[in-house]
Amino acid sequence: MSFFITFEGGEGCGKSTQARLLYKRLKKMSVPALLIHEPGVTALGKRVTSLLKWSQDIKISPLAELFLFNVSRSQLVTEVIKPNLEKETNIICDRYSDSTTAYQGYGRGLDLSDVKRVNSIAMQGVVPDLTILLDVPIEKGLERKKKVRTDRFQTQSRAFHQRVRNGFLKLAEAEIKRWLVIDATKSKEAIARIIWERVNKLIKK
Numbered sequence: 001m002s003f004f005i006t007f008e009g010g011e012g013c014g015k016s017t018q019a020r021l022l023y024k025r026l027k028k029m030s031v032p033a034l035l036i037h038e039p040g041v042t043a044l045g046k047r048v049t050s051l052l053k054w055s056q057d058i059k060i061s062p063l064a065e066l067f068l069f070n071v072s073r074s075q076l077v078t079e080v081i082k083p084n085l086e087k088e089t090n091i092i093c094d095r096y097s098d099s100t101t102a103y104q105g106y107g108r109g110l111d112l113s114d115v116k117r118v119n120s121i122a123m124q125g126v127v128p129d130l131t132i133l134l135d136v137p138i139e140k141g142l143e144r145k146k147k148v149r150t151d152r153f154q155t156q157s158r159a160f161h162q163r164v165r166n167g168f169l170k171l172a173e174a175e176i177k178r179w180l181v182i183d184a185t186k187s188k189e190a191i192a193r194i195i196w197e198r199v200n201k202l203i204k205k
């Protein structure tokens with residue numbers, strides 16, 4: 001049976017770093033795996049990403065944002081996630097629906113049940129087997145990202161990022177079986193070890 005693992009957390013918490021480390025480790029063991037991220041990957045997803053992240057010149061309402069992320073997601077599930085899981089390729093995804101709940105729900109303030117309903121349509125029943133939350137104080141995460149090009153989300157207020165962080169923690173608390181919450185102020189190596197311990201169990205199951 002294949003597994004679907006997602007990485008979640010605020011800006012600069014280390015999602016891409018840890019997703020890559022886990023992917024490499026699986027590959028080294030010849031475990032079939034695919035590393036993807038949200039939004040993006042598919043041709044449609046890439047177009048939508050450029051709107052979501054880099055279009056500072058056009059207005060995008062919170063509701064429109066919710067739909068745009070889910071446009072990218074629905075295409076990714078249909079085109080990449082489902083077919084790969086079906087052929088026993090494990091998927092590691094850097095952000096997924098929980099990011100939308102945290103950012104557009106808790107962060108932007110959209111109705112949480114609306115957000116979850118729209119997410120659920122786009123997910124088409126594909127729920128992660130494991131979601132890793134890399135939890136880090138917002139200043140620390142934003143500081144780590146200082147060197148990269150600033151997108152539409154990084155420039156949000158401190159209060160926005162704080163709501164997102166608290167939102168992720170609430171989501172994890174509500175579904176403790178699916179989530180692994182890690183203190184992401186730890187070193188990259190220490191975090192990778194904690195993740196591996198859990199993933200190794202998942203593989204052996």
Ligand SMILES: Nc1ncnc2c1ncn2[C@@H]1O[C@H](COP(=O)(O)OP(=O)(O)OP(=O)(O)O)[C@@H](O)[C@H]1O
Nearest residue numbers: 010011012013014015016017144145184186187188
């Ligand atoms: N545990 C860690 N300790 C210190 N620095 C880290 C740690 N993990 C990642 N970094 C560094 O922080 C920066 C951001 O990491 P990364 O890109 O993995 O975060 P991210 O969560 O994917 O960010 P984004 O929200 O932009 O997608 C990188 O320069 C990375 O090398």
Ligand SMILES: [Mg+2]
Nearest residue numbers: 015016017094
């Ligand atoms: Mg990243």
